[in-house]
Amino acid sequence: MSALPPAPSPLWAQLFMLDDSTGLPLQARLRLKVVQVILDGRLAPGAALPSSRDLAQALGLSRNTVTAVYQQLVDEAYLESRPRSGVFVSHGARPATIADPGRIVDPFSREGAASGMPMQWGTRVLRSLTDQPTLSKPDRWREVPYPFVYGTHDAQLFPTEDFRECCVRSLARSQLPNWTPDFETDDVPDLVEQIRTRLLPKRGVFARPEEILVTVGAQHACYLIAEALFDRHTRVGFEEPGYPHARNTFSLRTSQIIGVPVDEEGLVVESLPALDYMFVTPSHQSPTTHTLSLERRQWLLRKAALQDFVVIEDDYEAENLYAGEPTPALKSLDKTGRVIYIGSLSKSLSPALRLGYIVAPKELVSELRVLRHAMVRHPSAFLQHAYALFLSLGHHDSHARRVNQVLRQRMDAAMKALAEHIPEFECTPAQGGASLWVKTPDWLDGGALAVRAREHGVLIEPGDVFFAQPPRPCPYFRLRLSSIDVGQIEAGIRALREAVRGF
Structure with a gap:
């Protein structure tokens, strides 16, 4: 593509029309548009841009705004400035692309190759959830x-200013060493400390740092536990009705999910079948919202010891309490290390943030760290650090x-x-x-x-x-x-x- 000749203002106004729907400041919107025009190939390498005066006039902007954007893009090698000539698209601004894909010769496109059978992926997928009932929402x-x-x-309700403050503070140069290194199997210490000293004590739970693992939400916690502990014959008790996402996650690893009824006091524990694990949402049972009574919590833990099974406690919506007194978490009553505790950091803020955690004996947490590393390495260290600030400044409470x-x-x-x-x-x-x-x-x-x-x-x-x-x-x-x-x-x-x- 040859460089555009000098154009009247209406042409430049059309080419660089700003998108008002982005929510970005004016200068950022102009930068976005110029970069898009270059990367989309509408201005080829070497093409001349209008002068800052002409573009400002065409778009109804101040010349200072255009000049600032031009200078920023020159610094970043999108544009180059030539003395007494103007501003041009840099020759290194666009990534290398195949000029004409149609001219590439496929070495495997020989006669008869096109007649081969298409890949049948349905026969290769070993664990599928596409047919399982789950919570879903329609398009739009x-x-x-x-x-x-x-x-x-x-x-x-989203605390925009408070959360923005924490994100901006995390981006300060002095804070970069706290979250930019590769954490490998570790978590951001500041967040672990906030979980340990500010969140868990409210539920009566006291844990050491090595007993806490940060996850990409509570559902990721369920997946890690199932991956580490279940096989096809593991007997998992599950509330009926219960949380479908956790049920589906567990079903990927075991075919022995055993329904246990619930009533007005939560899980019915009097006649539990033989189990290896029992998943329970005691604070607000999902979906009935009933709270597991203290008497049943104590009886469930006695059953776990007598029948030798482990309790997986999802402390679902525990902090969303607006009537009555909070009931102690099962983990707080556990004296033998039989409770794996799952908590969520982000549910009341926004589910899209995807931050949760597991509290369990350090031997299990050590195993889960290595497993998590193989899956996602670790949750975003930046988000962990920003949320640690959010907690420490009292914004979460x-x-x-x-x-x-x-x-x-x-x-x-x-x-x-x-x-x-x-x-x-x-x-x-x-x-x-x-x-x-x-x-x-x-x-x-x-x-x-x-x-x-x-x-x-x-x-x-x-x-x-x-x-x-x-x-x-x-x-x-x-x-x-x-x-x-x-x-x-x-x-x-x-x-x-x-x-x-x-x-």
């Missing part, structure tokens, strides 16, 4: 008016208090709206967490209701995905309250009522 779900679904966050206040308002609004508009539905007020487990009349299937509700602008989570063996019809669904404004809840329940009337 954010456009649905009333999203009572999992895996979202409320943008109005203040954010949790704000979230709990808002969730309680939403919970009250949802309970009131259900009682008023759909009184035939049953649900128990939760002491915490961000969801309601709702029972419909026995004839109404939650999955069918979810399909009909979507037609009315409402997303709910059908109950059958939480069961290994769901009843048919399955008269349950979950209402998630983490991302819907309190002012929209009643309207959403009224829309759900219209969906029910369609049956």
